[in-house]
Amino acid sequence: MPTAQSYINRALRLVNVIADGETPNSSIATDCLTILNDMLGLWNIDKLLIYQIEENTHTLVAGTATYTVGSGATINIARPNKIQQAFIRDSSNYDGKMSVINQEEYNRITDKTTQSDFPDRLYYDPGFANGTIYLYPTPSTANTLHFFNWKPFSTFATLVTSATFPDGYNQLLTYNLAVLISAEFGTPLRQDVLNIALDTKEKISGLNNSTFSDITVFDGIFSGRTNNGFLND
Numbered sequence: 001m002p003t004a005q006s007y008i009n010r011a012l013r014l015v016n017v018i019a020d021g022e023t024p025n026s027s028i029a030t031d032c033l034t035i036l037n038d039m040l041g042l043w044n045i046d047k048l049l050i051y052q053i054e055e056n057t058h059t060l061v062a063g064t065a066t067y068t069v070g071s072g073a074t075i076n077i078a079r080p081n082k083i084q085q086a087f088i089r090d091s092s093n094y095d096g097k098m099s100v101i102n103q104e105e106y107n108r109i110t111d112k113t114t115q116s117d118f119p120d121r122l123y124y125d126p127g128f129a130n131g132t133i134y135l136y137p138t139p140s141t142a143n144t145l146h147f148f149n150w151k152p153f154s155t156f157a158t159l160v161t162s163a164t165f166p167d168g169y170n171q172l173l174t175y176n177l178a179v180l181i182s183a184e185f186g187t188p189l190r191q192d193v194l195n196i197a198l199d200t201k202e203k204i205s206g207l208n209n210s211t212f213s214d215i216t217v218f219d220g221i222f223s224g225r226t227n228n229g230f231l232n233d
Helices: 004-014 026-043 103-107 169-185 191-211
Strands: 053-059 066-069 083-089 095-097 099-101 121-125 131-136 144-150
Touching: 004 026, 004 169, 026 169, 083 099, 083 121, 103 121, 131 144, 169 191
Parallel strands: 099 121
Antiparallel strands: 053 144, 066 131, 083 095, 083 144, 121 131
């Protein structure tokens, strides 16, 4: 399993900062760890580089319309940058359709005190360090919220921290890290290294673009009543 150090060493060799068999000194390695984590942080806001849309659930509280999201928050997960889709499920496994709306649409709602068993709109403010989910109408029943968010890349805490990525991502990280290290240290960048960095990013982006749709309404099969967000059988 590759570590941050192994990605860094390979990238440094690609831009001739170190030779085969050498390791960087601690100062260079620490600087490169910062560059690597900065790169992953940037990728967290690029939909075409995110490799997973993960499903999370949370039991709602009757009369509560807002829920914080993040490490140690009400919904205790890594803070997502974007929520893609959502729906509400009741105790009978009926799924209520829900739209993910933006801030402007949420602000247009004049009476935010309206309640319903099945909120049909969700606005997500990514905020920092925690995000906030706003539901409308306010839930009146402790049904379960299901939401699908961009799974963020985990940063490398130390040089010996390891990580596992899907096919293609090891090369994506290594060659794009080499490009950034070249810019940071002012070392020459070989054209073939740049070409591989760009080609790998294009392939990964193309795959993710075909895998994850940009639909913001959950379009699964719904059954049940026509009110409270249900569709007919």
